[in-house]
Amino acid sequence: MTRSELMPIGVFAQHTGLTASALRFYADSGLLPPAETDPVSGYRYYSPAQVARATALRQLREISMPLATVEAVLDGGAEARIRLLDDHVARIADDAAAARRTAAALKSALGAPAPGLLIATLRGPVLADAVEQVLSATAHEPGIPVLAGLHIEAGHEAITLTATDRYRLSTRTLVPERPPEQTWVGTVDGDDLRTALPTVRRDALVRVEAVPHGIWLRTTGRGDRHCRLLPEEFPDHRQMLASLGEATTRVTVAKDALLRALEEHPGERVALHLCAQGLDIRPPDDDRPGTRLPATVTGGAVPVPHTVQIHFETTTLYPAVSTALGPDVMLDLRGPDRPVTIRSADRGDLTTLAMPVPSHHPA
Template identity: 75%
Template sequence: MPNSELMPIGAFAQCSGLTASALRFYADSGLLPPAEVDPVSGYRYYDADQVSRATALRQLREIAMPLAVVEAVLDAGADEAARLLDEHVARIVDDAATARQKAAVIKSALGASVPGLPIAALKGPVLADAVEQVLTATAHEPGMAVLAGLHIEASHEAIALTATDRYRLSTRTLVPAVPAVPAEQTWVGTVDGDDLRAALTTVRRSALVRIEAVPHGIRLRMPEREDRYCRLLFQDFPDHRLMLASLGEATTRATVSKDLLLRVLEEHPGERVSLHISDHGVDVRPPNDEDPGVQLPATVTGAALRIRFEMTTLYPAVSTAIGPDVMLDLRGHDRPVTIRSADRGDLTTLAMPVKFDHSA
């Protein structure tokens, strides 16, 4: 008779999250043998100490880890197990990237005979830099694929690139080298950001890139190089134009050295940062406002202001600005801040502050 403290296979399946059939398979493969098997009935029983191994086994199989590697991870020490996990994930990422690239080539070939709608022609290095800058404001969130995309609005005169993760919004406007969209017409779509990133190396090495709209995506055509296909995302892009139109006038403006501000932010110890903006300049402090900060020289106009940011919001917004100086247009401690180059306005980023606790 089995030990009364042992669990039958059904109870153990509930504790571990594995099905009874999976437990039988892992027992037969030697990965998770039962603690005891009734010699008469053949019923399998498991010990409570086996739950953690069974749970780890289930989690490893959920990330498609081969059985041989699963066994090595389960029997390894913490450092070796972490190394094996990293190798497995890297292999999956590489395989996915390869599959994505091959699929893009196949799609491009399938659509080669389909005439594309010309959108714009841009210098490759200029387009690559703009896409790279704006895509810093993207995010991968479950159910919100559009937040990982680049929104494109093309007209006869300009092409606007926009991305947002809901805490930042970056937009840059480029003048096409060769206008493609007919006068008084526009083309609007949101392109998969990962597809664009994968194409950037080729785009940057091309003197001229012609962008064409094709079914379900865009095609990047480059002389003497393979066409690149990027998917369209069909979720509605957030209404950024309404947000931009409702910002209102800035009540405070500060122009500060980009390098100095970035250096102070890099050395800042916390996850949040407080900016005190006054006639004396920009004072970068911890969020409690009690500890001394670092005073940066700045040209300031308008009312004095205190405002707080998550470091993950403010730092990338400043780092992608063009030029040696950044201009901060502020509208209050709870309103979006516009961050752009002091002398080039074609890249603009909005950064959302965090709630200011006046009792602090």
């Protein structure tokens, strides 16, 4: 390659997003030596083929990867690169979680914080179970941080917890032990709540207090826990619930039997075939009988000349069923392209909506 095809350090810096001083440092460390160095002037020149390596180096350093690991990623094979990246991100996540726990403890230790607005007093184990169940419908979606949060609506008679990942929506209503001082609405960081759950679960009564940028979970002698508020607006789930319409078909089936069938089902999608005889679990494009479960099917679809079928991603349906309360679950259907309501057959305070996926073949 001739000198005219090479880039001076300033031009190379513009192409890669690295400063000239950073390029000198990476050259001296052996991570990114220049393609050529003028023996008289000492000027450094880089080839176009080095742009990709320099860009990757910059990105790895932007996520705080140590130099030794950066070198291993840049010079390793594909599998090694993926493993090293995953290990590094996991360490960052663990460090962030530890920092949040330490910060919460410091907030409590550095002088007693002023009491917040009491929005609920709940039994610790009940609150922990409800939060854990509803948080199963959260997701860490790039650019939509509110989907990782738990929406809390505290009224005079009840407190409602809601979460959604856009494919599922879970909501549960709890009756507080003591009425709140006034109504309150906010969306709380789901990761902070998960960290607080072990403490909350072991306390008989937990006071939930709202402060300007979060909530405090006040426990008895086990250490209070602070959870941050998310500033983004929570999706208008009430409008969606109001627009659902009446269910046309209801299926009541044993929860454990349905979960076992889903666990044993191959593939990423599952078809539920409903008929007067029960519920059939099979692959979406397979007309052969699958796993038949005894079920009670009522509503406009019964009696049926053939079957009613609805398709789901298994990753959407399984957690919706697994978090239901009680031994039996009810599925309220509104059509193959409408959300399905999944709830306990005898305890209706936890409700989940699961969005079906289109079928390749008409029902």
